[in-house]
Amino acid sequence: MNMGVLISGSGSNLQAIIDAIEAGMLDARIALVVSSRADAYGLIRAEQASIPTLALTKADYEDPLAADERISKALQDAQVDYVVMAGYMRKALSPLLDAFPNRIVNLHPALLPSFPGAHGISDAFAYGVKLTGVTVHFANDEYDKGAIIAQKPVFVAEDDTLESLEEKIHAVEHKLYPQVLQLIAQGSVAIGEDGKVHIH
C-alpha cells in the first residue's frame, strides 16, 4: 500500500506510522507527506525518514479548491493508493475526495459522533465526560462524519488534567492508527452497502 500522509503540525502520528513500518508491523510505504503549513515539525520527521514532502502555506489555501487540486495531483503523481490524514487541520475537498473515493482516512481524538471539530480532546474534557477516546474513519464531504473504521476508549480519571488526558489520547492514537492502516493494507476493511465499515 502506497500512502500519502497529510499533516499540519507536530506529526507525532506520522512518526508512529513511520516507526510501525520500520518495525515491520505495517506493510506499507509513505510515498509523500503533504503539510498544510510550511513550519510543521512533521516535515522534519518526514525528511529524517527520507520521505518526499510537499508543503503548502496559508496563502495557498486562499483558493482551497486549487490547493486540493495541487495536493491531489501530487498524490496521484506519487502513485498513492490511500490518503492518511494525521493531524491535518483542513477539510478534504472534492479534488481529493473524487480522486480517492473511500480511500481517505482520518484520525479524530474523540469518540465520534461526539465532539467533532478541531478541539475534540478539550471539548470532551470541558464537558466532563468520563469516557472519551479515539476514532479512525473515512473522510467524506461532511467534516468528521465519514464511516467509522475503528474506535478505542480512553477513560477520564478523577485526577486527569487536560494535559494528562491529551497524553493518554495521543498514546492510544499512536497505537491504533498504524494497526488500522495495517488492516487496510491487508485488504480487511470494506464499506458495505449499508454504508458501514466491515472488518474481515
Ligand code: GRF
Ligand atoms: C491528533 O490528536 C489527531 O487526532 C488530531 O490532531 C492531532 C495531531 O497530532 N486530528 P500529530 O500532528 O500527529 O502529533
